[in-house]
Amino acid sequence: MVEQIGKQIGKQIGKQIDASEVTRVAVIACADWQAVAAQCELYSRKQWFDAVAVLHAQRVVARTAYAAKQGVQIGMRRREAQAVCPELHIAANNKERDRLMFESVVRAVGELVPLVEVSTPGVILLATRGPSRYVGGDDALAQRLHGITHNALALLADGRPIVFGVGIADGRLTALVAAHAADGRYLVVEPGESAQCLAQLPVSVLADFAEIDRDVVSLLHRLGLSCVGDLATMKPSDLVGRFGPVGFELLRLACGFDRHPPITIAPPPERASTHRFELSVEDVNVVVATARTVADELVTHLNNQGVSCVRLHICMQTDHGEQSDRLWYQPEGLTAAAMAERVRWQMDAWIATRGLTSGVVLLRYLPVGLRAREGRQLGLWGGSTQADEWAARAIERLTTMLGSDSVRVAQWRGGRDVGEVFALTPAAVVDMERRAESVVIKETVWSGALPTPSPSIVYDEPLSAEVNDASGCVVSVSGRHELSASPAHVVIGRHAYNVVSWAGPWPVEERWWDSSRQRRAVRMQMVLARDGDDTAHTTTHAVVMVLEHGEWWMTARYG
Amino acid sequence: MSSSLPVTQALQSILPEGVLVRGRTVLCSGDAAMSTALLLVCAATQAGSWLAIVGVSDLGLMSACEQGVALQRTVLVTPTDNKKDWTSTVAAVADGFDVMMLEVPRDASESDARRIQTRIQARRNVLVLVETSRHATPRSVFAPDVVLHTQTTRWDGIEHGAGYVQSRHIGITVSGRRVPRAMQHVLQHVG
Numbered sequence: 103m104v105e106q107i108g109k110q111i112g113k114q115i116g117k118q119i120d121a122s123e124v125t126r127v128a129v130i131a132c133a134d135w136q137a138v139a140a141q142c143e144l145y146s147r148k149q150w151f152d153a154v155a156v157l158h159a160q161r162v163v164a165r166t167a168y169a170a171k172q173g174v175q176i177g178m179r180r181r182e183a184q185a186v187c188p189e190l191h192i193a194a195n196n197k198e199r200d201r202l203m204f205e206s207v208v209r210a211v212g213e214l215v216p217l218v219e220v221s222t223p224g225v226i227l228l229a230t231r232g233p234s235r236y237v238g239g240d241d242a243l244a245q246r247l248h249g250i251t252h253n254a255l256a257l258l259a260d261g262r263p264i265v266f267g268v269g270i271a272d273g274r275l276t277a278l279v280a281a282h283a284a285d286g287r288y289l290v291v292e293p294g295e296s297a298q299c300l301a302q303l304p305v306s307v308l309a310d311f312a313e314i315d316r317d318v319v320s321l322l323h324r325l326g327l328s329c330v331g332d333l334a335t336m337k338p339s340d341l342v343g344r345f346g347p348v349g350f351e352l353l354r355l356a357c358g359f360d361r362h363p364p365i366t367i368a369p370p371p372e373r374a375s376t377h378r379f380e381l382s383v384e385d386v387n388v389v390v391a392t393a394r395t396v397a398d399e400l401v402t403h404l405n406n407q408g409v410s411c412v413r414l415h416i417c418m419q420t421d422h423g424e425q426s427d428r429l430w431y432q433p434e435g436l437t438a439a440a441m442a443e444r445v446r447w448q449m450d451a452w453i454a455t456r457g458l459t460s461g462v463v464l465l466r467y468l469p470v471g472l473r474a475r476e477g478r479q480l481g482l483w484g485g486s487t488q489a490d491e492w493a494a495r496a497i498e499r500l501t502t503m504l505g506s507d508s509v510r511v512a513q514w515r516g517g518r519d520v521g522e523v524f525a526l527t528p529a530a531v532v533d534m535e536r537r538a539e540s541v542v543i544k545e546t547v548w549s550g551a552l553p554t555p556s557p558s559i560v561y562d563e564p565l566s567a568e569v570n571d572a573s574g575c576v577v578s579v580s581g582r583h584e585l586s587a588s589p590a591h592v593v594i595g596r597h598a599y600n601v602v603s604w605a606g607p608w609p610v611e612e613r614w615w616d617s618s619r620q621r622r623a624v625r626m627q628m629v630l631a632r633d634g635d636d637t638a639h640t641t642t643h644a645v646v647m648v649l650e651h652g653e654w655w656m657t658a659r660y661g
Numbered sequence: 662m663s664s665s666l667p668v669t670q671a672l673q674s675i676l677p678e679g680v681l682v683r684g685r686t687v688l689c690s691g692d693a694a695m696s697t698a699l700l701l702v703c704a705a706t707q708a709g710s711w712l713a714i715v716g717v718s719d720l721g722l723m724s725a726c727e728q729g730v731a732l733q734r735t736v737l738v739t740p741t742d743n744k745k746d747w748t749s750t751v752a753a754v755a756d757g758f759d760v761m762m763l764e765v766p767r768d769a770s771e772s773d774a775r776r777i778q779t780r781i782q783a784r785r786n787v788l789v790l791v792e793t794s795r796h797a798t799p800r801s802v803f804a805p806d807v808v809l810h811t812q813t814t815r816w817d818g819i820e821h822g823a824g825y826v827q828s829r830h831i832g833i834t835v836s837g838r839r840v841p842r843a844m845q846h847v848l849q850h851v852g
Binding site: 489490492493494495496497499500503504507508509510511512520521523524526529552553554555556557558559560561562588602603604605627629641642643644658660661 | 692693694695696699709710711713718719720721722723724725726727728732734735736737738739740741746749750753754756757758759793812813816819820821822823824825826827828829851
């Protein structure tokens with residue numbers, strides 16, 4: 103029965119595909135931009151590393167071309183990466199840095215093409231129709247873009263090579279693939295040849311460049327559809343019957359079209375939201391707060407029309423007539439919070455490049471890409487509730503009041519010290535609707551970590567301590583991790599304690615191969631009682647003591 | 662909006678109403694204050710409430726996670742040192758979060774505390790105050806509805822040079838405005 107319905111829908115959709123048209127786009131893509139951005143930032147501090155990798159949650163998420171040549175791969179753990187490439191410099195994931203470093207490239211391209219779309223740092227998209235005609239054809243445009251980007255990147259890295267590619271094709275996916283395949287040059291796919299170009303590629307490109315779920319791609323493999331071309335030959339009805347709406351998107355992508363059909367119905371009249379400030383505003387937070395209210399109205403309006411915005415043109419003007427235009431893309435549809443966040447990014451970039459000399463007087467949202475709103479599939483945690491909405495508002499308000507560094511959320515990154523398992527990131531830069539994925543503990547057993555339960559008080563600054571044995575000598579640990587004697591007395595600050603019981607020592611050996619960053623320490627658990635109390639009613643404290651460089655520290659307490 | 666938030670089973674028999682009643686203030690003190698406070702809020706966060714941890718220094722997030730606090734609905738707020746800003750920060754937090762965990766700064770005055778408690782009652786939040794021994798205030802400026810004073814009586818699993826800390830017995834004295842007669846409880850607690 104379900105298959106029957108799927109087939110019927112598929113037949114109707116098959117007709118739609120032919121009728122839909124596709125925009126021709128140019129893409130400038132710097133592979134592994136996060137690593138390149140980290141490298142450029144280090145260079146701006148007069149340090150140059152050929153091999154740089156960016157880690158997130160203890161896994162490599164990006165690495166420079168040199169590191170890749172040495173064998174560092176995406177998804178490797180820190181240790182594995184350092185093992186294959188000992189001179190590797192590890193940098194933390196930092197979205198702000200990625201955006202800011204890319205801004206000079208965006209600005210350079212912006213001088214040729216006024217309206218560009220930056221969906222993620224490292225990738226610029228632009229519609230070729232106007233610019234191509236202006237410079238005299240796709241080839242000429244690709245050449246120009248290549249030259250501009252090359253110069254901009256050369257300025258960033260002082261002439262050292264940074265790999266990037268330019269691709270022009272029908273549809274985003276083909277253009278992205280072309281840009282990544284161009285390998286330092288440019289590649290133009292002739293109009294109408296996108297489907298042929300994609301046909302030979304493995305289906306994993308759909309996950310890499312078109313944000314199709316990896317589970318779906320894996321399923322395609324298991325069904326024997328290993329090339330994009332295989333998908334294109336499938337009957338639409340079969341794909342829709344098996345995969346639902348995603349099947350239709352897969353087919354569109356395989357045929358060289360964009361993932362979502364462009365909505366061609368007449369736009370609702372209030373589609374563009376404009377806000378004029380009565381007085382020019384210089385504070386970013388105020389602009390963003392206003393942007394949020396305007397975005398709320400816009401999103402409510404679009405929701406009532408049954409559509410959500412996937413591409414948004416944000417335009418801002420200052421009192422002196424400077425203007426900033428930028429396109430933003432989010433395949434799942436932009437929420438009001440996401441729109442306001444994009445305004446913040448655009449403002450930050452604008453300020454960083456010193457593009458404005460006075461306060462903002464006008465803010466305009468222009469939703470240029472709409473898609474039918476099919477209701478977003480929310481995770482296990484259920485739909486957003488009133489409580490979520492209130493919390494989101496409070497977070498925004500607190501961020502404005504206290505600054506983004508004072509309102510933080512935890513993100514898992516793993517580690518063997520209790521203090522470093524979770525990193526605190528400003529709540530303003532985190533997508534609160536997808537929080538559930540980022541805090542989940544990915545590896546429950548971390549080798550070398552203290553046994554659970556973990557201490558509930560972890561001191562930001564460890565307290566210096568003295569640990570003595572019964573005869574009053576300082577307890578030390580030998581090279582073979584043997585205690586010189588059982589600990590009996592502990593002095594922390596002005597207080598003296600008796601050791602009731604103890605466990606350990608558990609050694610930590612980190613980066614023993616690197617003399618400048620190596621760390622050797624032992625950790626112990628001790629139960630302490632205040633000296634002088636009688637044992638019947640005394641309070642006992644369990645603490646974590648660390649011995650490092652011959653000194654004892656109290657780092658945590660079971661409070 | 663329901664009038665109360667759930668608590669874990671272990672604390673149901675200890676709290677006077679067996680739940681976290683909205684608009685109330687609970688103070689956790691003693692040597693196990695932090696983990697008791699975390700245990701107190703974990704069921705509420707799992708049930709969909711948001712938790713703001715305001716000005717609590719040295720909190721072990723790993724422990725919070727192990728005790729079942731839903732970290733995806735937890736936000737850590739660091740108020741400025743300025744006392745006036747502290748009150749307005751807490752007020753702003755009260756607007757958006759169901760549960761608030763607060764470490765009271767030393768110089769907080771009784772009028773600040775009263776204003777915050779009025780706000781809490783009006784907004785129907787739950788305020789959990791943590792008083793760790795490191796930053797012990799001489800007397801609480803707040804008038805808590807329930808006070809959970811904790812004292813660890815026994816550590817399990819750790820011996821003289823062997824094992825590791827596995828659980829503990831906490832003696833909890835329950836008192837406060839809403840508790841007619843102070844009660845003693847013993848809780849076996851992991852973490």
